[in-house]
Amino acid sequence: MSLLRHLGRRHLAWPVAAFLGLGCILPVLLLVVFSGFEVDEDAFQMVPALSGRAWGEFLRNPAYGFLIGKAVTYGVSTAGLSALLGYPLALAVARLPASWKGIALIVLLTPLYTGEIVRVYAWRVMLGTEGLVNAVLLGLGLVDRPVQALLFTPFATHLVLLYNTLPFMVLAIWVSAERVDRRLIEAARDLGARPLQAFARVTLPLTTPGLAAGAVAVFALAAGDLTTPSLLGGTSGATAMAMIDNLFGTAFDWPLACVIAIALLAALLLSAALLTAAVLALGGAARPGRRA
Template sequence: MYSRAYKSFVSLPPLVWVGLFLLLPYTLMLAHSFWVVRDGFIVHEWNLQNYRTLATNPVYVQVLLRSMRIAASVTLCSLLLGYPLAYYLSFYAGARKEILYQLVIVPLWISYLVRGYAWKTILGSDGVLNGFLQYLHLTNAPVGFLLYSPFAVILMLTHIYTPFVFLPIYAALEHIPRPLVEASQDLGASPFKTFLRVILPLSLPGLLAGATFAFVLSLGDFLAPLLVGGASGTMIANIVQSLFGAAYDWPLGAAISVCILLITVTLLFFTERLAKRWAFR
């Protein structure tokens, strides 16, 4: 076996990493959330002022609820796109499987920012989509709601997170032993019933993992709303960003971050429990 010295030697770097870049920042964030800003300075005075502000000022709750609505829409849309895609690839694509799989993965290689700007170009009032609609004479003037709206944010985030939803679902589907599908049909179940009673239940853990990815990542996203969201598409992470930046209210920003963290951790806790219950093998 390995010596104790060797064990501590190899475990030191990850421990230092976790301590420096995870535990320390989280502790600082938690501490800041209980401090206040007075006369332009952060005062190390422990109180619940920031949490009181969050509870009483409806703006924060509204933006938080909007962020959750957007994240939920993104999750739903990515599932609606990602699941059928994964199902098709796993069960029906045949020889085209490899190439299609690569095509789903390729967008992940392209910078998030580039894809954001691409949507700006497509959705803007001089954008590709508006130009096309006017060329078809479907509209006379540019359609405004395409860009700088929650719709644009949902569209862009769906585009970005669909591969993340696709991957775990595809992996789960690939792991379903094919004789189970044959057994189901052998016992009299049509392909549709086989999907509902065998394939869907056995792919639930993958579906859950994908949905969690999409929801948690979209909930904390600030670039998509910054690029294509406009005022009506502002999300909670943008508020945090401005509080830490121009507004110079780190304590309030930290308090909001703690709230988002709590929501995320609670969500992960429940999905983890669900995943355990749905793990059949």
């Protein structure tokens, strides 16, 4: 009977796997096919061809590689900052009484109740020369004039990316923290482990899967964000996503856009794999029961 139930679950998984496969693999295959097309500028249409023009242009222009590296940098830095801020917050929420956890979840998800455009423009108002942050700084006498460097800078971009993605990191770690058996921590303390040792040998390894999942989610969201850098980065707001959007739209150079998209996807997948391996190794290096 258990075998039948197992087979039933496997059969139910096939439609989902097929849907995900088509949704992930088919678009990538189309990008590869279109990357070899040519653009007929007179007829304003793409022409099927086995051309390497777009690939050659991508390899010759270092700006495209710079933008891809910039996307990876945004993703890694945002994931690192969100882990530092989100980890203690997730552990604190996991230790709340059950009656308070629902309230904590609502508060945590509050930033996601509005659209990304609304959040970005709200931050533009707060960080502007006449915004709340400058008003507070002027009111406290910390500055003599409004600070210009708060808006349209990499700082503003990182700040809002962190604000937008932090809930995903906290939720992922929270789920793992909820599954940690408190008796293991108490046993470590009874055996003479200090609080920091108990954390490093018990809590951290057991919550590493959630930390890795949160890091990958935040990395993907931050690296692929188009709106935040464009609206808050100023002259530094150029991104690979913005370049792809421009090439697909205004410039009508789909082959080059496909090449950049393929390169960006490959860079993000490789970076996400390395990031996951690094986080999981962090937990594996402090396995419970391992001698010092």
